[in-house]
Amino acid sequence: MRIGKILDVVEAPDIIGKAMLALGTNPVPHIVTPDDATVHWLLPRGAAHRRPWPWARISRYVRVRTSLAEFGIPGTDLTDGPGPHWAYPEGWGGGHLADEWLVEDLAVCALMHLGQPAQRCELCPEPLWAEDGVRVVLPRSSLQKLSSDTVRVHAQCARTQASRDRHCGPSTHHITT
Structure with missing residues (x-):
């Protein structure tokens, strides 16, 4: 899938993905990529730009990718394995796209596990x-x-x-x- 035309991708260390699942307040799944120990959330194109300061505060820990040439998205039924797969939160409602409010939970998890926001x-x-x-x-x-x-x-x-x-x-x- 070509990123930047229809989607933005939020990338974080895998500890943030685990913390988000444990926090349980965001009902959106993320993609786990074990090869580089990162997790990714999908956002509609431009969603992060609607709230730039909250994203800037955690930019040391979490990156919003808006210009990746390509990003591999696993099949929605792939939930385990050595390669990229989905991690679904408890209470998942069926959607795969997060919104700009994802940043609030990411900030809490970054503070708990990585350090102070800016x-x-x-x-x-x-x-x-x-x-x-x-x-x-x-x-x-x-x-x-x-x-x-x-x-x-x-x-x-x-x-x-x-x-x-x-x-x-x-x-x-x-x-x-």
């Missing part, structure tokens, strides 16, 4: 992983409604912002690690 960098739209950020002390403004004066950002974003501030006047930003 946070939002306060200065750019890219995911910020726990070990990659720095804290920046921001000046208080009567217009800002922040819970504290520090935010976490990418180190490069902090340097870029500090460079911009130098061109616009004295900076009151302080970077801490």
Whole structure:
């Protein structure tokens, strides 16, 4: 089947597939590929793009494939074996396509078995992983409604912002690690 024309494929480590079955909240089956220890869910084309930030938060653990040339889909009755096969959750309702809400259960399973999801960098739209950020002390403004004066950002974003501030006047930003 050609991917990208009618389907997107979500790929994750096999531990996520096992955790999804144990979690039991998503009634959609996935394809198990034992050769590379991955599992795959099928999404209608573009479904993941309707909720980009939740997918970006787990992008270290789960990948959405939208441009694979080909992807082998086993017969729906193939549920075991050394090659690709389907894993059906308890309470399966008959469909084989997940929707963009699959990301919620994937995030729970990734947190339980692989690590923290990313946070939002306060200065750019890219995911910020726990070990990659720095804290920046921001000046208080009567217009800002922040819970504290520090935010976490990418180190490069902090340097870029500090460079911009130098061109616009004295900076009151302080970077801490």
